[in-house]
Amino acid sequence: MTMVVSGRTDFCQAFFILKALCLIIMPFLANETFRQIFQSSVEAIIMVDRDGRILLANPVSERMFxxxxxxxxxxxxxxxxxxSVRSRHVKYREGxxxxxxxxxxxxGRDLVARRNDGSTFPVAVSLSHTNIEGELLVMAFISDVSERKKQEEALRRSEEQLLVYASELEKKVQSRTEDLNATIHALEKEVIERKxxxxxxHKALDRERELNELKSKFVSIASHEFRTPLSTIMSSASLIKQYNERQEGEKVDKHVLRIKSSVNHLTGILNDFLSLGKLEEGKVEMVKENFVLNDFLHEVKEELTPTLKHGQSLMVNEIPSVVVNSDQRILRNILFNLISNASKYSEEEKSISVTCSIxxxxxxxxxxxxxxxxxEEDQKHMFDRFFRASNAGNIQxxxxxxxxxxxxxxxLxxxxxxxSTYGKGSVFKVVIPM
Structure with missing residues (x-):
């Protein structure tokens, strides 16, 4: 049973439906039970007979009038x-x-009711009926809409207030709907929260596993990578002492170079771990500045050439004098790492080229x-942490x-x-915004 007040869906629709249901089942209820429901209702309810005579009125209606x-x-x-409206109302009632x-x-009309003291107030009325033992009984549900009328009058003067009122009504309707579906929503929420x-x-567990794997790999790689250069340093230091006593200068110089190389290797490993830690923690800050790109490339070449293998050459192209704005330190780390890798995974007498363009x-x-x-099967993992290609062998x-x-x-x-082509070389491309 749907009831509408003044041409609008009544905002108390849920209550009206409940009331109508009470009327339908009323003949089947004990008289005392019906009276308790009728008397405790929070809405004004009056029951009239065919002639318009009031048979019952609940306490709310008595207070209202x-x-x-x-x-x-x-x-x-x-x-x-x-x-002024009584005579017309008789015709409406008879109809x-x-x-x-x-x-x-x-x-489509504004309804007005009269209190016992003669004052009037606007109302909204919905009608229903039932037959009890052949007698037609009409039930009127009455709401005092004084406040609503005041709000409507104010809202007609302000479009902004009209929008606010519409929003409030929408929230009320939504609230009623949510109340009616509270159990379902609660269950859905519980399922979602559990999921x-x-x-x-699962994410925390996966992260914990990942950290444990990283720790294991770190320990394994660190122990292996540190052991070899430290052993080299130890043995070269012992041999230097012997060669020095024999005044064999060339052999001393050879082992000094081995010690320097091992120290540089250890420094590189430590720098890698430190850089990774800073990057993971977000502690690497960029400091951008203007610099001449050609001068920067020549500095990189001068610094890296002495570190290349025997007979390897590093070729850097000349470009027009261009001033760029970037972080030189980060850019140098990128090129140093890529060029060092190119040298490390190439044989002696091979060439390495760096080509720059704008x-x-x-x-x-x-x-x-x-x-x-x-x-080819390793290429998809090349940027993963601790991953080394299957053909890296004993290369540090x-x-x-x-x-x-x-x-x-x-x-940046x-x-x-x-x-990359297996057995022939690789080409790495880096693109940085100016």
Whole structure:
């Protein structure tokens, strides 16, 4: 049973439906039970007979119209209306009695009721009916809409207030709907929360496993990578003492170089671990500045040439004098790592080239080598932490270099990619915004 007040869906629709249901089942209820429901209702309810005589009125209606207890009983329903509309109302009432059906009263009109003291107030009325033992009884549900009328009048003067009022009504309707579906929503929420908690637990567990794997790999790689250079340093230091006593200078110089090389290798490993730690913790800050790109490339070449293997050459192209704005320190770390890798994974007498160009306000670096290349099945993992290609063999390395390079490139909002042919070499491309 749907009831509408003054042409609108009544905002107390849920209550009206419940009330109508009470009327339908009323004949089946004990008289005392019905009276308890009727008397305890929070809405104004009056029951009238076919002639408009008030048979029952609940306490709310008595308070609403300003009558003492039981004073409404026996009055005509027209007594609750202003005198100016009573005669018309009789016709409306007789029309309803002739064709009774649940409906709102006064469709399209503003209804006004009269209190016992003569004052009037706006109301909304919904009608329903039932037959008990052949007698037609009409039930009127009455709401005092004084406040609503005041709000509507104020809202007509202000579009902004109208929007606020509409929003409030929408919230009320939504609130009623949510109340009716509270049990379902509560269950759905509980399921979602449990699922989210399970997902969070799985993520935490996966993260814990990942950290444990990283710790294991770190211990394994660190112990292996540190052991070899430390052994070299120890043995070379002992041999230097012997060669020094024999005054064999050339052999002393040879082992001094071995010690320096091992120390540099250890320094590189420590730098990799420190860089990774800072990057993981977000402690690497960029310091951008203007510098001449050509001068920067020559400095990189001068610093790295002495570290190359015997007979290897490093070729850097000349470009027009261009001033760029970037972080030199981070850019140097990127090129140092890629060029060092090119040298490490190439044989002696091989060449390494660095080609730089400017395109569409981006700096492009191509680092090309003639080394051992990367097996195709390993290429998708080359930027993973601690990953080393299957053909790396006994070549020293931690598997962190390319991972660190990728993170540095991302800090500069750049991109890195590579192509490689197994046994023939690799080309790494770095693109950095100017």
């Amino acid at each position: 300003g009558y003492e207890k039981d004073m409404l009983r026996g009055l005509l329903v027209e007594d609750l209306l202003p005198e 309803f009695t002739a064709h009774p059906e649940p409906r709102p009263m006064g469709m 989210r908690a399970e997902e969070d637990a 395109e569409n306000m981006h700096i492009n670096f191509l680092i090309r080598d003639e080394g051992i290349g990367i097996p 390395g931690t598997g962190l270099g390319l991972n660190i390079v990728r993170r540095y490139v991302e800090l 909002n750049g991109k890195i990619s590579f192509s």
